[in-house]
Amino acid sequence: MQAKILVADDERHIADGLQMLLADDGYEVDTATDGTAAWEMIQEGGYGVVLADLRMPGVDGLELFARMREAAIPAEVIFITGEASVASAVEAMREGAYDYLEKPLNIARLKALIPKAVEAHQVKQANRSLEERLANLSRFGDLIGQSDEMRRIYATIEAAAPSTASIFIIGESGTGKELVAQAIHDKSPRAKGPFIAINCAAFPREILENELFGHEKGAFTGALNEKPGCFELAHGGTLFLDEVAEMEPDIQVKLLRALEQRSFRRLGGKKEIQVDIRVVSATNKKINKAIDSGELREDLYHRLAVIPLHLPPLRERRGDVRILAESFLRRYAEENGKPIRGFSAEAIEFLHSYRWPGNVRELKNTVERATILTSGEQVTPDDLRFQELIRTEDREVRIRVGTSLEQAERTLTLKTFSFVEGDHQKAASLLGIDEETLRSRLSRFLASDPAPAT
Missing domain, CATH: 1.10.8.60 (Helicase, Ruva Protein; domain 3)
Structure with a gap:
C-alpha cells in the first residue's frame, strides 16, 4: 500500500501546487495551510511522508516535528525552507528529519526525494512490525524461547533466510543447531524444496565423500548401482552440514570446490553435475582454535560463514x-x-x-x-x-x-x-x-x- 503524503505550507499556492504535482506521480496527497491543522491530521495517522514549511504561523515546522517525535509518529519529515532557515533545517536533520528543500523548489530534486522518503518509511514500518512480532514470540518454528538472546537469533533468521547466503551456526552440543538450520530453510524461498542434513562426524573419510557426492555404478567393489549424494538430493533446497570441522582436510578441499563451482563429480564419474543448493553448516568447536589447529580450512570457513550465527548455551x-x-x-x-x-x-x-x-x-x-x-x-x-x-x-x-x-x-x-x-x-x-x-x-x-x- 502506497504511503500517503501531507503537505503543510501556509502559502496556499505552494500547497496546492505540490498536491497536483505529486498526485500526477500516483501519490495520495492531503494539504494543510497551518501547523495546527497539520498536527490534527497527522494524529489521525496514515501519513508516510510530511512536507512541512519550516516557518508557519502558530505551530511551525520545527514544533510540528518535535510533537511527532514525542508521539513516536513514524512518518518521514521533509522541510521546505527559505535560504535564511537552512541552518535550522540541517539541525533538524541531525535530530531525525529526512531532508529539506529550499525555496524556490527544485522540482527534479523533489521528484527524486519523495520516492526515497516513502521507501525509508516503508522499511521502518516493516522493521517495526518484525520487532513487535518477535517481542511476543516464544516459539519460532521448532525453536522455543523468549529471552533477548533467542530473539536476536530469530531476528537473524528472519533477515538471512530469504537470501542465498551460506550460514554458519556455532554452538555447543545440544543447543539446537539443526533446529536453527531447519528454521532457516522453512523461512526461505526454498521451503518447498528438500532439507538434507548430514552429520560429518558420523562417517569415516571414504564413506563421507560417498555420502556427500554419491557414486557411479562400478566406482568401487560393491557399487552395483549409481547413488546420488547429499548434494544432488538437496537440489532446489537446503543442505545442512553438521559438525563440518570434523571433515578430513582432503574432503574439505573437495567441498570447497563444489561450493565455489556449484558443481561436482560423483565418485568414479566424469560428468560435472550442476546443483542449486543453499548450504547451512554448523560446529561445536571454537572457530579460531579449529582454524589454527588445521581442523578447519580458513578458506572453507569464510566460504561457509557469509553469515555467522552464534547460538548461546542454555546457561x-x-x-x-x-x-x-x-x-x-x-x-x-x-x-x-x-x-x-x-x-x-x-x-x-x-x-x-x-x-x-x-x-x-x-x-x-x-x-x-x-x-x-x-x-x-x-x-x-x-x-x-x-x-x-x-x-x-x-x-x-x-x-x-x-x-x-x-x-x-x-x-x-x-x-x-x-x-x-x-x-x-x-x-x-x-x-x-x-x-x-x-x-x-x-x-x-x-x-x-x-x-x-x-
Missing part, C-alpha cells in the same frame, strides 16, 4: 529454561498418557539453578525421563533425579566480570540451594541469612523470570 539464557521445560513436559505427558499438571515449586527452583552442561538436549531428556517415572500429578526434584545431576556438575559458582550484584546474588543463592538439595535450612546457613530471607529471595528471583508460554 546464558536461563529465562528460557522454564518455558522449555514446560513445553517438553506437555509433549511427553500427552505422548505417555500421564495426567501431569506441572512442576513442583522445588523442581522449578532446581531447573533454574542447574547449569545444564548438555544444554537443551539434556533438559529435554531429563524432563522426558521424569515424565515417564513420576507417579504423581507434579514433577518433583526426585523425579528429575537432581542428586545424580548435581554430582556430575562442579561445585563452583562462575560469575563473569561485569555481572550485576543482583544477578550475582541470584546465581549464588540458586546454586547454593541446588547444592544442598533443596534444604532451606542448610542453604540459609551456608549463605549466612535466615530462612525467611532465603525464601523471599527465591520467590523474587523466580518471579523475575518470564512467564511460561501457554
Whole structure:
C-alpha cells in the first residue's frame, strides 16, 4: 500500500501546487495551510511522508516535528525552507528529519526525494512490525524461547533466510543447531524444496565423500548401482552440514570446490553435475582454535560463514529454561498418557539453578525421563533425579566480570540451594541469612523470570 503524503505550507499556492504535482506521480496527497491543522491530521495517522514549511504561523515546522517525535509518529519529515532557515533545517536533520528543500523548489530534486522518503518509511514500518512480532514470540518454528538472546537469533533468521547466503551456526552440543538450520530453510524461498542434513562426524573419510557426492555404478567393489549424494538430493533446497570441522582436510578441499563451482563429480564419474543448493553448516568447536589447529580450512570457513550465527548455551539464557521445560513436559505427558499438571515449586527452583552442561538436549531428556517415572500429578526434584545431576556438575559458582550484584546474588543463592538439595535450612546457613530471607529471595528471583508460554 502506497504511503500517503501531507503537505503543510501556509502559502496556499505552494500547497496546492505540490498536491497536483505529486498526485500526477500516483501519490495520495492531503494539504494543510497551518501547523495546527497539520498536527490534527497527522494524529489521525496514515501519513508516510510530511512536507512541512519550516516557518508557519502558530505551530511551525520545527514544533510540528518535535510533537511527532514525542508521539513516536513514524512518518518521514521533509522541510521546505527559505535560504535564511537552512541552518535550522540541517539541525533538524541531525535530530531525525529526512531532508529539506529550499525555496524556490527544485522540482527534479523533489521528484527524486519523495520516492526515497516513502521507501525509508516503508522499511521502518516493516522493521517495526518484525520487532513487535518477535517481542511476543516464544516459539519460532521448532525453536522455543523468549529471552533477548533467542530473539536476536530469530531476528537473524528472519533477515538471512530469504537470501542465498551460506550460514554458519556455532554452538555447543545440544543447543539446537539443526533446529536453527531447519528454521532457516522453512523461512526461505526454498521451503518447498528438500532439507538434507548430514552429520560429518558420523562417517569415516571414504564413506563421507560417498555420502556427500554419491557414486557411479562400478566406482568401487560393491557399487552395483549409481547413488546420488547429499548434494544432488538437496537440489532446489537446503543442505545442512553438521559438525563440518570434523571433515578430513582432503574432503574439505573437495567441498570447497563444489561450493565455489556449484558443481561436482560423483565418485568414479566424469560428468560435472550442476546443483542449486543453499548450504547451512554448523560446529561445536571454537572457530579460531579449529582454524589454527588445521581442523578447519580458513578458506572453507569464510566460504561457509557469509553469515555467522552464534547460538548461546542454555546457561546464558536461563529465562528460557522454564518455558522449555514446560513445553517438553506437555509433549511427553500427552505422548505417555500421564495426567501431569506441572512442576513442583522445588523442581522449578532446581531447573533454574542447574547449569545444564548438555544444554537443551539434556533438559529435554531429563524432563522426558521424569515424565515417564513420576507417579504423581507434579514433577518433583526426585523425579528429575537432581542428586545424580548435581554430582556430575562442579561445585563452583562462575560469575563473569561485569555481572550485576543482583544477578550475582541470584546465581549464588540458586546454586547454593541446588547444592544442598533443596534444604532451606542448610542453604540459609551456608549463605549466612535466615530462612525467611532465603525464601523471599527465591520467590523474587523466580518471579523475575518470564512467564511460561501457554
